[in-house]
Amino acid sequence: MENFDFYNPVNILFGKGKIAEINKHIPKNAKILMTYGGGSIKKNGVYDQVIDALDGYSITEFSGIEANPHFETLMKAVGIVRSEKIDFLLAVGGGSVLDGTKFIAAATYFEGDEWDILANRAPISKAVDLGAVLTLAATGSEMNSGGVVTKAATKEKKAFGNPLLFPKFSVLDPETTYSLPRRQIVNGIVDAYVHVMEQYLTYPVNSPVQDRFAEGILLTLLEEGPKGLASDTPDYENRANLMWAATMALNGLIGMGVKSDWATHMIGHELTAFHGIDHAVTLAIVLPGLLTKLKEQRGEKLLQYAERIWNITEGSDEERKTLAIQKTEEFFQSVGIGTRLSDHNVGQDSIDTISKRFLERGYVGMLPDVAVTDVAEILEARL
Amino acid sequence: MENFDFYNPVNILFGKGKIAEINKHIPKNAKILMTYGGGSIKKNGVYDQVIDALDGYSITEFSGIEANPHFETLMKAVGIVRSEKIDFLLAVGGGSVLDGTKFIAAATYFEGDEWDILANRAPISKAVDLGAVLTLAATGSEMNSGGVVTKAATKEKKAFGNPLLFPKFSVLDPETTYSLPRRQIVNGIVDAYVHVMEQYLTYPVNSPVQDRFAEGILLTLLEEGPKGLASDTPDYENRANLMWAATMALNGLIGMGVKSDWATHMIGHELTAFHGIDHAVTLAIVLPGLLTKLKEQRGEKLLQYAERIWNITEGSDEERKTLAIQKTEEFFQSVGIGTRLSDHNVGQDSIDTISKRFLERGYVGMLPDVAVTDVAEILEARL
Numbered sequence: 179m180e181n182f183d184f185y186n187p188v189n190i191l192f193g194k195g196k197i198a199e200i201n202k203h204i205p206k207n208a209k210i211l212m213t214y215g216g217g218s219i220k221k222n223g224v225y226d227q228v229i230d231a232l233d234g235y236s237i238t239e240f241s242g243i244e245a246n247p248h249f250e251t252l253m254k255a256v257g258i259v260r261s262e263k264i265d266f267l268l269a270v271g272g273g274s275v276l277d278g279t280k281f282i283a284a285a286t287y288f289e290g291d292e293w294d295i296l297a298n299r300a301p302i303s304k305a306v307d308l309g310a311v312l313t314l315a316a317t318g319s320e321m322n323s324g325g326v327v328t329k330a331a332t333k334e335k336k337a338f339g340n341p342l343l344f345p346k347f348s349v350l351d352p353e354t355t356y357s358l359p360r361r362q363i364v365n366g367i368v369d370a371y372v373h374v375m376e377q378y379l380t381y382p383v384n385s386p387v388q389d390r391f392a393e394g395i396l397l398t399l400l401e402e403g404p405k406g407l408a409s410d411t412p413d414y415e416n417r418a419n420l421m422w423a424a425t426m427a428l429n430g431l432i433g434m435g436v437k438s439d440w441a442t443h444m445i446g447h448e449l450t451a452f453h454g455i456d457h458a459v460t461l462a463i464v465l466p467g468l469l470t471k472l473k474e475q476r477g478e479k480l481l482q483y484a485e486r487i488w489n490i491t492e493g494s495d496e497e498r499k500t501l502a503i504q505k506t507e508e509f510f511q512s513v514g515i516g517t518r519l520s521d522h523n524v525g526q527d528s529i530d531t532i533s534k535r536f537l538e539r540g541y542v543g544m545l546p547d548v549a550v551t552d553v554a555e556i557l558e559a560r561l
Numbered sequence: 562m563e564n565f566d567f568y569n570p571v572n573i574l575f576g577k578g579k580i581a582e583i584n585k586h587i588p589k590n591a592k593i594l595m596t597y598g599g600g601s602i603k604k605n606g607v608y609d610q611v612i613d614a615l616d617g618y619s620i621t622e623f624s625g626i627e628a629n630p631h632f633e634t635l636m637k638a639v640g641i642v643r644s645e646k647i648d649f650l651l652a653v654g655g656g657s658v659l660d661g662t663k664f665i666a667a668a669t670y671f672e673g674d675e676w677d678i679l680a681n682r683a684p685i686s687k688a689v690d691l692g693a694v695l696t697l698a699a700t701g702s703e704m705n706s707g708g709v710v711t712k713a714a715t716k717e718k719k720a721f722g723n724p725l726l727f728p729k730f731s732v733l734d735p736e737t738t739y740s741l742p743r744r745q746i747v748n749g750i751v752d753a754y755v756h757v758m759e760q761y762l763t764y765p766v767n768s769p770v771q772d773r774f775a776e777g778i779l780l781t782l783l784e785e786g787p788k789g790l791a792s793d794t795p796d797y798e799n800r801a802n803l804m805w806a807a808t809m810a811l812n813g814l815i816g817m818g819v820k821s822d823w824a825t826h827m828i829g830h831e832l833t834a835f836h837g838i839d840h841a842v843t844l845a846i847v848l849p850g851l852l853t854k855l856k857e858q859r860g861e862k863l864l865q866y867a868e869r870i871w872n873i874t875e876g877s878d879e880e881r882k883t884l885a886i887q888k889t890e891e892f893f894q895s896v897g898i899g900t901r902l903s904d905h906n907v908g909q910d911s912i913d914t915i916s917k918r919f920l921e922r923g924y925v926g927m928l929p930d931v932a933v934t935d936v937a938e939i940l941e942a943r944l
Contacts, residue, residue, distance in 0.1 A: 179801045181576025186569070192818065193564025384798040386781040387805050394773025401769065415767040418562045422770050422818070431814075435575065435805070 179385045179435040186430055188321045189347040192422070194414070196349045197227040197311055200268070201235070203347040204309060208266040210237045211259055213279045215271045217241060222357035224313055228270055238262055243271065246450055246457065247278030249293060249329040256285045256292065259306060267308040269345075272362070273317025273369075276310050277325030280343040283308045296327055296336035305342040313354040315421035316366030316458070318373060318428025320348035328451060335447040350425060352417035360407065363420075364513045365458035367403040370424035371396060371509075372461040376440050377433040379469065380545060382478050385436050392432045393486050398423045400487070400509065407513060441543025442468050445553060448532040455522050462510035462517050467556040468548065469503045475547045519560050529557045562768045562818040569813055571704045572730040575805070577797070579732045580610040580694055583651070584618070586730040587692060591649035592619045594642055596662045598626050598654045605740035607696055611653055621645055626654065629833055629840065630661030632676060632712045639668045639675065642689060650691040652728075655745070656700025656752075659693050660708030663726040666691045679710055679719035688725035696737040698804035699749030699841070701756060701811025703731035711834060718830040733808060735800035743790065746803075747896045748841035750786040753807035754779060754892075755844040759823050760816040762852065763928060765861050768819050775815045776869050781806045783870070783892065790896060824926025825851050828936060831915040838905050845893035845900050850939040851931065852886045858930045902943050912940045 191199055204210065210232065219225040229237075240255045258264065259282060269279035285292040287304040294300035312320045319325060324339030355363070378392035398419060406416040426432070445468070446460030455463075473480065477499060484490040484502035493501065510517050519525070533554040542548045548556075574582055587593065593615065602608040612620070623638045641647065642665060652662035668675040670687040677683035695703045702708060707722030738746070761775035781802060789799040809815070828851075829843030838846075856863065860882060867873040867885035876884065893900050902908070916937040925931045931939075 179576075179798060179805070181579065182573075184573040184575065185571075188568075190565075190567040192567065193562075196564065384802065386784065386802055387777060387809055390777025390780060391774050394770060394777055397773060398769040415562060418818075419767065419769055422562070426770055435801075 179383055180437075182434045184430060184434050185341065186321065186344065188344050188429075190321060190350060190425070191347055192350045193418070194351055194353050196351050197224070197354075198231050200228070200231045200309060200311065200347065200349060204232070204235070204266055204268070206234075208235065209262065209264050210235055210266045210268050211240055211255065211262070211264040211282075212237055212268045212270060213240045213243055213255065213275055213282070214269075215241070215243050215245075215275050218357065219270055219313060222354070224270060224311065224354050228268070228311060238264065243275045243278045245274045246326070246328045246335065247274045247281070249281075249296065249327050250331065252278050252281050252327065253285070253292065255282045259286045265306060267306050268311070269308060270311045270313065272312070272314030273319045276312070276319035276345075277317070277327060279308055279310070280319070280323070280325040281327050281338065282306070283343055284338065284340060293329065295338050296329070297334075299338065302340050302342065305340065308343070308345050310345045310348040311354070312348055312350050312421070314358060314362055314366055315350075315355060315417070315424040316362075316369040318370070318425055320345060320350065321425050321429035326447065333451040335451040350421050352414055352421050355417050355421065356412040360514070361456075363406065364515060365456050366424055367399055367420065367513060368462050368510055368515060369458040370427040371399050372442060372458070372465055373427040374432065375465060376442060377436060377438045379476060379479050379483055380437040380439050381476065382482070383436050388432050388434060388436050389482070391426070395423050395427050395432070396487050403513060437545060439543045439545050439548070441545070441548040444542050445532070445556065448535060449524065452528060452531065453522065453524055455524075459515055459522070462507075462515045463519060463522075463560050464556065466503050466507040466517060467560045469506070470559060471552060471556050472547055473499050473503070517560075519557065526558070526561070529554055529561075532557065562766055562771075563820075565817045567813060567817050568724065569704065569727065571727050571812075573704060573733060573808070574730055575733045576801075577734055577736050579734050580607070580737075581614050583611070583614050583692060583694065583730065583732060587615070587618065587649055587651070589617075592621070592645065592647050593649045593651050594621050594623055594638065594645070594647040594665075595651045595653060596623045596626055596638060596658055596665070597652075598624065598628075598658050600624060601740065602653055602696060605737070607653060607694065607737050611651070611694060621647065626658045626661045628657045629709070629711045629718065630657045630664070632664075632679065632710050633714065635661050635664050635710065636668070636675065638665045642669045648689060650689050651694070652691060653694040653696065655695070655697030656702045659695070659702035659728075660700070660710065662691055662693070663702070663706075663708040664710050664721065665689070666726055667721065667723060676712065678721050679712070680717075682721065685723050685725065688723065691726070691728050693728045693731040694737070695731055695733050695804070697741060697745055697749055698733075698738060698800070698807040699745075699752040701753070701808055703728060703733065704808050704812035709830065716834040718834040733804050735797055735804050738800050738804065739795040743897070744839075746789065747898060748839050749807055750782055750803065750896060751845050751893055751898060752841040753810040754782050755825060755841070755848055756810040757815065758848060759825060760819060760821045762859060762862050762866055763820040763822050764859065765865075766819055771815050771817060771819050772865070774809070778806050778810050778815070779870050786896060820928060822926045822928050822931070824928070824931040827925050828915070828939065831918060832907065835911060835914065836905065836907055838907075842898055842905070845890075845898045846902060846905070846943050847939065849886055849890040849900060850943045852889070853942065854935060854939050855930055856882050856886070900943075902940065909941070909944070912937055912944075915940065
């Protein structure tokens, strides 16, 4: 196990009815900016629950934060926060609203070009306090201090993070997910699955606790995902388990002391930036290609994954590794995701563009086993 | 899954050499009280590492915090904190030193009889900031906000807790455990194991993530415990895994949304209070008796435990449950713990005394399936 620092002060308020408690966690004299997306929270009752809980507070609203939130949109909110002297941000939505709100929190007090926070990971030293009401189990943003924001003008999708951006609290009420379209439930399951894989399916460092926690999340997603999708009527326990699994997948815990990768995310981000493909779908496209390319280097972990997750115990090492990757892709397909670039009308020309971007950038993930020169091969295998 | 709040802001500094970083986490002008036990830290180099890291700080020392720390001892430290205007407590030791230091932190600003914090769970509204350098993986105190303190005069062992008592940071350097006697390593393994069992081996509430995390810790302890004990030469990775497992066993996470018990601890505390038996040993004595008594009520979880931890898949329900309890007791014995009261010269007269105390108190654990009238039967089966 490698040395690590672990710090996660987010106060999680989990369960039905917990939105009513948010007023215990926001200073009474706070000037709140409530951020949300396209307005689905006005149809499913979440908006009303939040407004009821915040009776007596000063609330300004900022709606219209889109999926893969745009720098351009968020800077409008930053303007409001600055001019209205907002001192608390309440994000109500899924990972895009949460990520976007974290960026608003970081950019408000930033001196200089706010794009530097994303482009150059410029340090931030002060942020607006924020809280979250989660409505989609997927990204883990509710219990971490990072986010991803896209500059629409240049089609660049970039990550940022700072401990100042941990939400003070996050409400995880499984009932808020009841009205989600199937596509978003599917995306959440796959997103959480790949978050785990980025931290787990790398190299052994003798970390049995972290490994078993990661495997526990994967097994839960494999069981609860299809179970939830099999019925049109949402089941509370099922949604609760998916929600908690997604949060635990990316709150830092399973990544402590182990080797994390994130190359699948980095490549996937480009597919979203250039083609607008759903984030989770890009991960389902890239991951099988990446693991196939790294079958030898990551063989030890792949064999562990094959046995503990897929119960694959027979055959040669090569056969077990291949089968584990195949089972993973079949799982993504089984929940309705097209795992080939051709399923999304992406061709060789786009691979060339994306590959060029990595060649200029000079890195892919956090491990040296995926070189910038490998990106084209990984994507070409996914045509 | 039941509703829950999860909040754990402890900054964990994990790994060799991390003691050197504590000065980043203590205000430069702090007046520190450094608390420790019998002085083993002066022999194994930990004391020197701490002093080196705190070069330039004002440090007062308070040594002599005993195992199962005494209220009487801790109140002496409270006097020093008050008179010297100490504003940071640094606990250097195992669970007893950490628990004791939390009590010092809570008692310093308490108005009234400080024993009320323990006897009546009197609320505290202010506490001295504290940090910890852990030297024994066992109790989880390094990443939670509770503790247990004993009044020597009346042989009462009582728990307390408050979110104000989370350490600001805890250093977990596996190398600090290298000089521990075998008995303390064993106690740590068994203590952590039973911490998990108190939160896991109760009733199913459809919590697959929590269950698998709990099982992951148990499996790690079952693998790494005997591995570490098999050699006289400490192995870094082994000690690291035991340390992280013990921390994760009682930092609140696996207990979220599930039914926790703690009856084994409550009964065990009395064996320690009256007979001075090591805490972990009392747990190893009581747990098999408690599970046997509750074999029917907790059958569903016992069968899950039998299969996932002990790979017991054959035989009737009754046979599998019985075998799982037997395997658990054999594990405790295999690491050198006498699991019978007679191994520790405790007889019927003591059972009568302990049983009477529970009858007066009116409760045992947190679940209704262990009644005060059951305590005698549970202990008699362990004679």
